[in-house]
Amino acid sequence: MRFSIFSLLRHAIGGTPWPEQWRSPEPKAAYDVVIIGAGGHGLATAYYLAREHGIRRVAVLERGWLGGGNTGRNTTVIRSNYLRDESAAIYEHALKLWETLAQELNYNVMYSPRGVMMLAHSVHEAQVFKRHVHANRLNGVDNEWLTPSEAKAFCPPLNISPDLRYPILGAALQRRGGVARHDAVAWGYARGANALGVDIIQNCEVTGISRMPSGPVNAVETTRGRIAARKVAVVAAGHTSVVLAMAGVRMPLESYPLQALVSEPVKPVLPCVVMSNSIHAYISQSDKGELVIGAATDAYVSYSQAGGLHVAEHTLEAICELFPTFRRLRMLRNWGGIVDVTPDRSPIIGLTPVPGLYVNCGWGTGGFKATPGSGHVFAATIARGEPHPIVAPFALERFRTGALIDEAAAAAVAH
Amino acid sequence: MLLIDCPWCGARPENEFRYGGEAHIARPQDAASLDDAAWTAFLYMRNNPKGRHAERWRHIHGCGRFFNCLRDTVSDRIEATYKPGEPAPQ
Numbered sequence: 001m002r003f004s005i006f007s008l009l010r011h012a013i014g015g016t017p018w019p020e021q022w023r024s025p026e027p028k029a030a031y032d033v034v035i036i037g038a039g040g041h042g043l044a045t046a047y048y049l050a051r052e053h054g055i056r057r058v059a060v061l062e063r064g065w066l067g068g069g070n071t072g073r074n075t076t077v078i079r080s081n082y083l084r085d086e087s088a089a090i091y092e093h094a095l096k097l098w099e100t101l102a103q104e105l106n107y108n109v110m111y112s113p114r115g116v117m118m119l120a121h122s123v124h125e126a127q128v129f130k131r132h133v134h135a136n137r138l139n140g141v142d143n144e145w146l147t148p149s150e151a152k153a154f155c156p157p158l159n160i161s162p163d164l165r166y167p168i169l170g171a172a173l174q175r176r177g178g179v180a181r182h183d184a185v186a187w188g189y190a191r192g193a194n195a196l197g198v199d200i201i202q203n204c205e206v207t208g209i210s211r212m213p214s215g216p217v218n219a220v221e222t223t224r225g226r227i228a229a230r231k232v233a234v235v236a237a238g239h240t241s242v243v244l245a246m247a248g249v250r251m252p253l254e255s256y257p258l259q260a261l262v263s264e265p266v267k268p269v270l271p272c273v274v275m276s277n278s279i280h281a282y283i284s285q286s287d288k289g290e291l292v293i294g295a296a297t298d299a300y301v302s303y304s305q306a307g308g309l310h311v312a313e314h315t316l317e318a319i320c321e322l323f324p325t326f327r328r329l330r331m332l333r334n335w336g337g338i339v340d341v342t343p344d345r346s347p348i349i350g351l352t353p354v355p356g357l358y359v360n361c362g363w364g365t366g367g368f369k370a371t372p373g374s375g376h377v378f379a380a381t382i383a384r385g386e387p388h389p390i391v392a393p394f395a396l397e398r399f400r401t402g403a404l405i406d407e408a409a410a411a412a413v414a415h
Numbered sequence: 416m417l418l419i420d421c422p423w424c425g426a427r428p429e430n431e432f433r434y435g436g437e438a439h440i441a442r443p444q445d446a447a448s449l450d451d452a453a454w455t456a457f458l459y460m461r462n463n464p465k466g467r468h469a470e471r472w473r474h475i476h477g478c479g480r481f482f483n484c485l486r487d488t489v490s491d492r493i494e495a496t497y498k499p500g501e502p503a504p505q
Contacts, residue, residue, distance in 0.1 A: 241463035252459035254436075255488075299434040300417075302488045303465045308416045310430060343459050400455045 022194035030228035038062030042235035043189035044375020050196035053383035067186030073337035079177030094373025107188030116177030216355035238338025261334035265289030281318035435471030
């Protein structure tokens, strides 16, 4: 069924329950492509495989529940103002898809381009951000420099007093940046992929990757039996190292807990997304009214999905300094997601040394914003068996050639 | 916050320490003779296990010395700490 004002009215008046949005099928014996991980990136990959490449014998396997990993745990910030040409290309590709995603999927993903403002607190940082602004403009990505008073005008609750411990010297603003509803992105892609024939199989943990004697993958072993596959795509975020170890592939990844927290809901007070890399503050307001706050990663490798309280406390200290009016807000919940971080803070997308085995990982602390673009170009890579032009620079091979894409300084979270 | 047992100073809170990454990665003696794959493995490839992890820590706000630590990466429980040069406890 399609969602429309008429279907909404019919269900509101008729009181009939909404039908399920995707099936929960038993796994078949074989598929053309098996995708490991039903988060936003994996589901988007399945959707574009079916929609743009006509590959419909696709299964998406999920250890837990759909969208229950980092897709449901991030702070939903979307922007594309990355420094390097390669990064700008993939994140801008994603941003363009965000703009029409709700119409494309017939599902309201609540994309809200309310502006993402990144604060500069030192002369050095101001110079770096201005360099970003220029680099972005050369790549056709909108980004502009604001003085402190212009930043205050754009975001009235911001404290621009020169008496701050880390005073605000200016800000870079991407107006097309913003937020979207993270769950709706996973649900929308799941519904779209399901309608095109993709099997989404939850509660199905992959326990092994099977290879032919000559090398290529031919199946995955799961808690629900063996599933044959011509191609296997691993989109497992923080667990990528664990899954690829099953195929004997080592990865340049380390997994860290990244925390987020939300406040009690309040009336609209914060009109945009505000980020400060140097004092670790990342904040926006959800449509429910909660302030959504991103904290830093823990210092050490972990799969605990929790994170230390002192890490969140550090972020709240910065938020309270930037927004004195938020000091009396109570925090409702905090949680962690396991992010897979690469040495150059750029993702790894494409082929692996094992024929038929593909990987999309290493999005670190900022993968949500790339969801549509990542799925789109990864699907093309799997369908053709060779890297899509946008993902070619992000190959695993770059760690051997040395052609790293250094986004450590440009990433949202200072690592 | 972890409570970490520095082999020299005893148990101290995590924020006295700096994490130093995976332990027991020895820099190749004769780097010039390595091929690109071996150099890549040394520089970038990490075990990143879900379970027992041998890692380095440095007591920066204490004695300043490096040491190694065995920790479970699911529970974050620290099994043992030991001095550099000592083998990992079994």
